[in-house]
Amino acid sequence: MEDMSELTAEEQAKLLRHELEAVYGSSSYKIGRAVTWLPRNAKRGLKYLLHNGPVISAKYIYTYAKYHKIANKDYAYWACLQKKDYPQALKKWFQETNYTHTPLDLEHPKSFSEKTQWLKLYGGFEDVYPLVDKYTVREWVKEKIGEEYLIPLLGVWDRFDDIDFDKLPDKFMLKVNHGAGWNIAVQDKSKFDKADAKRKIEGWLKLNYCYLMGGLDVQYIHIKPRIIAEKFIENDGGDLYDYKIFCFNGEPKIILHIEERYTDKEERMFFLDTDWNQLPFNINVPLELDADLPRPANLEKMLDIARTLSQGYTAVRVDLYSLNDGSIKFGEMTFTTESGISRWHPESANEYMGSLIHLPGVDDTPAEGNA
Numbered sequence: 001m002e003d004m005s006e007l008t009a010e011e012q013a014k015l016l017r018h019e020l021e022a023v024y025g026s027s028s029y030k031i032g033r034a035v036t037w038l039p040r041n042a043k044r045g046l047k048y049l050l051h052n053g054p055v056i057s058a059k060y061i062y063t064y065a066k067y068h069k070i071a072n073k074d075y076a077y078w079a080c081l082q083k084k085d086y087p088q089a090l091k092k093w094f095q096e097t098n099y100t101h102t103p104l105d106l107e108h109p110k111s112f113s114e115k116t117q118w119l120k121l122y123g124g125f126e127d128v129y130p131l132v133d134k135y136t137v138r139e140w141v142k143e144k145i146g147e148e149y150l151i152p153l154l155g156v157w158d159r160f161d162d163i164d165f166d167k168l169p170d171k172f173m174l175k176v177n178h179g180a181g182w183n184i185a186v187q188d189k190s191k192f193d194k195a196d197a198k199r200k201i202e203g204w205l206k207l208n209y210c211y212l213m214g215g216l217d218v219q220y221i222h223i224k225p226r227i228i229a230e231k232f233i234e235n236d237g238g239d240l241y242d243y244k245i246f247c248f249n250g251e252p253k254i255i256l257h258i259e260e261r262y263t264d265k266e267e268r269m270f271f272l273d274t275d276w277n278q279l280p281f282n283i284n285v286p287l288e289l290d291a292d293l294p295r296p297a298n299l300e301k302m303l304d305i306a307r308t309l310s311q312g313y314t315a316v317r318v319d320l321y322s323l324n325d326g327s328i329k330f331g332e333m334t335f336t337t338e339s340g341i342s343r344w345h346p347e348s349a350n351e352y353m354g355s356l357i358h359l360p361g362v363d364d365t366p367a368e369g370n371a
Helices: 009-024 027-067 075-079 083-097 112-122 137-144 194-205 209-213 299-309 348-355
Strands: 153-157 172-176 183-186 227-231 242-248 251-259 268-273 315-322 328-334
Touching (some): 027 075, 075 209, 112 348, 137 299, 137 328, 172 194, 183 194, 242 328, 251 299, 299 328
Antiparallel strands (some): 153 227, 242 315, 251 268
């Protein structure tokens, strides 16, 4: 190996990477790993067997063999996790995954992040899957507030090859119904990469979103995967005005407004109260204050819709779109925003948002007022 002292830090890292790649790619290393695989994994495998029994252990082996190449190394773990182990698994995942790496207090949760984890375990989220399913929720919304608030549906299919793209318009939104972020915005069908879309969607259809992401977003477990196409909706300039309304015990409290999501500009986020006063915090991106942020003319109507749809739920986010013609379109119902591990700016906002959630039997009374 070269004299490391004469190299820059970048050159040292590059050289070390090449050296490691040479070692890991050698036949002797591969043979050594194969020979030592059994003793390295026997103790862990025996421990898993003793804890879970032969049936769950066999299921784990089958699931790992089936999914490890198309999912991730933890997919089988979450897919085979027993409910009795949910609290401990969630505590471990939370501490490893949340950006502060603080332990999860399920006995006395205070922050939005902690209370979201508590609701995953004790909020009955496995039963709300029809509202999380992007296809079945449409019938529920139609019954609650009317069909006019639904984005027009262009088709629903079980297989990608069943889609007749010749019958679809030049612009449309293609998505699967059983996850978050699994969608493809087609803004020009003549430039649509069908092969790439087929690869992505067929991969999504094979996976359970809850098991793939970890963190026990159990509302996704029982959804039957489907493909849907919706009309492409937009505001002037190709933007789409997104209003994510956080509701607590059936009452809208906080609005997250997002702009420039589908344009060439940088996406912008703003938190506001229901009187359209900007709040001094944000998630994932630094706080941006904009005194000229225009109040939507139909804000009260959007709040009424969110109030209607959130009735009966401790905490849920109702996502709506407001179009230039004044119409409002339903987006989705979100019960675990970013699985409860968003990066808050400042961190005190995490505590404030948590204060708005009243957990029966855990909190004395729900908090009132704004930040």
